[in-house]
Amino acid sequence: MPKLGAKPIRKAALINAAILEVGRAGSLDVTVAQIARRAGMSPALAHHYFGSKEQIFLAAMAYILRVYGQTVAQGLPGQGPRGRLDAIIAASFAPINFQRETVSAWLNFYALALTSPQAARLLRVYHLRLRSNLVVALRGLVPDPLQVAGTLGALIDGVYLRAVLTPGPIDASAALRVVQTYLDEALT
Amino acid sequence: MPKLGAKPIRKAALINAAILEVGRAGSLDVTVAQIARRAGMSPALAHHYFGSKEQIFLAAMAYILRVYGQTVAQGLPGQGPRGRLDAIIAASFAPINFQRETVSAWLNFYALALTSPQAARLLRVYHLRLRSNLVVALRGLVPDPLQVAGTLGALIDGVYLRAVLTPGPIDASAALRVVQTYLDEALT
DNA sequence: CCGGTTCTTGATTGGTCAGTCAATTAAGTC
DNA sequence: GACTTAATTGACTGACCAATCAAGAACCGG
Numbered sequence: 001m002p003k004l005g006a007k008p009i010r011k012a013a014l015i016n017a018a019i020l021e022v023g024r025a026g027s028l029d030v031t032v033a034q035i036a037r038r039a040g041m042s043p044a045l046a047h048h049y050f051g052s053k054e055q056i057f058l059a060a061m062a063y064i065l066r067v068y069g070q071t072v073a074q075g076l077p078g079q080g081p082r083g084r085l086d087a088i089i090a091a092s093f094a095p096i097n098f099q100r101e102t103v104s105a106w107l108n109f110y111a112l113a114l115t116s117p118q119a120a121r122l123l124r125v126y127h128l129r130l131r132s133n134l135v136v137a138l139r140g141l142v143p144d145p146l147q148v149a150g151t152l153g154a155l156i157d158g159v160y161l162r163a164v165l166t167p168g169p170i171d172a173s174a175a176l177r178v179v180q181t182y183l184d185e186a187l188t
Numbered sequence: 189m190p191k192l193g194a195k196p197i198r199k200a201a202l203i204n205a206a207i208l209e210v211g212r213a214g215s216l217d218v219t220v221a222q223i224a225r226r227a228g229m230s231p232a233l234a235h236h237y238f239g240s241k242e243q244i245f246l247a248a249m250a251y252i253l254r255v256y257g258q259t260v261a262q263g264l265p266g267q268g269p270r271g272r273l274d275a276i277i278a279a280s281f282a283p284i285n286f287q288r289e290t291v292s293a294w295l296n297f298y299a300l301a302l303t304s305p306q307a308a309r310l311l312r313v314y315h316l317r318l319r320s321n322l323v324v325a326l327r328g329l330v331p332d333p334l335q336v337a338g339t340l341g342a343l344i345d346g347v348y349l350r351a352v353l354t355p356g357p358i359d360a361s362a363a364l365r366v367v368q369t370y371l372d373e374a375l376t
Numbered sequence: 377c378c379g380g381t382t383c384t385t386g387a388t389t390g391g392t393c394a395g396t397c398a399a400t401t402a403a404g405t406c
Numbered sequence: 407g408a409c410t411t412a413a414t415t416g417a418c419t420g421a422c423c424a425a426t427c428a429a430g431a432a433c434c435g436g
Contacts, residue, residue, distance in 0.1 A: 005382095006382080006383065025303070026299070031422085032423080033424095041385090042385050043424085043425090044384075047425060048384080052424080052425080053424065053425090107298070108299055110295070110349065113353055114292055114295070114296075114352070115214045115215050120353070120355065147366075151366055151369070153346075154366060155339070155342060155343050156346070157345075157349050158343055158347070159342045161342070162341070162345060165301055165302070165311060165315075167312075178335075178342060181339070182339055185374065186373065192402095194414090195412085198413090219394085220393080220395085221393080221394095230415050231394085231415095232395090232396085232397090232415055235394080235395060235396080236413080236415095239395095241393095
């Protein structure tokens with residue numbers, strides 16, 4: 001039943017399935033067959049659309065980063081100085097981004113950046129944009145925006161890391177509180 | 189040439205080689221053959237001593253954590269309240285622990301904790317001990333030692349993460365500075 | 377309804393690798 | 407110097423898997 005225009009739908013399904021499978025497995029050792037089956041198609045089709053397993057992973061990683069970026073952008077406008085900071089931080093722990101499977105996948109894609117130059121590039125872009133957003137939002141509120149932005153970024157990553165490595169359900173509000181408490185201290 | 193008592197030597201060599209190979213590759217996708225060859229023996233011998241690839245990884249992970257613990261313990265005695273904090277933090281960025289291969293291996297072993305319950309257990313013990321150390325050292329210096337200890341732990345992890353994910357030589361002193369700056373703020 | 381395009385998969389292939397086993401070597405022991 | 411025990415490896419296997427390919431199925435425009 002070849003409905004035309006299946007390409008974007010299939011690709012989206014594969015990306016979704018890849019995130020889910022990597023997140024569930026907690027590892028990049030996931031077969032293309034697993035991903036394809038989860039997305040409701042044959043492994044051959046997955047190769048047809050993406051060409052290779054790594055391309056699937058890269059697309060999934062880009063997707064996670066893009067969704068995160070959109071969440072930030074959505075919260076940014078208006079708000080005023082402190083409101084922008086809160087929006088950026090809140091985006092990091094919004095339900096869409098802060099689910100076990102997503103965060104687990106995120107960690108594994110981070111590790112992928114050690115291996116794949118393309119993954120490293122994606123990550124660098126994301127890091128730079130996050131930092132830039134933070135620096136702008138911090139300007140005027142704090143003597144050294146660059147330094148605070150760096151600390152905030154690292155702290156967010158660390159909190160992510162610990163959230164996914166701690167057994168039991170992940171606690172977004174506790175994570176958010178840690179970052180906000182730091183920010184309150186830094187702003188005085 | 190079977191010299192007796194080879195077991196501990198062989199095991200140590202394998203652990204070392206595993207850390208090096210995983211660190212270099214930036215991935216747990218390292219063959220037993222690679223590790224064994226790097227350690228100067230046949231793959232069969234590696235299996236003979238460890239039984240499985242996962243056991244090699246777990247031993248390597250335990251080794252990294254043990255070395256870190258020893259570095260902390262070495263710096264702890266005497267020093268006074270603030271000195272103890274500095275000792276714990278300094279241990280995290282001491283040259284022995286803070287080398288690219290080691291940190292890269294560390295990141296991958298963290299990811300392993302998502303898969304292997306034993307790895308998760310190792311990590312939990314390490315997290316608890318670190319936190320306990322920090323809480324004791326912070327007592328009296330800060331209104332809420334538990335909270336500051338949690339933030340410090342997360343921040344250290346995040347700084348590690350970013351250090352290894354940033355291309356170019358890793359900068360221990362910059363990493364140390366970030367954490368110390370936070371601590372200075374928290375102590376006021 | 378025909379030729380082209382897109383979609384789809386079963387079957388296959390080529391390669392890789394963890395783990396096993398049988399056999400060999402060289403100590404130590406009495 | 408026979409026996410035990412530790413050390414060591416080459417060869418093998420059983421499984422798994424990414425990627426390919428050829429062929430079938432359904433839509434389209436003319």
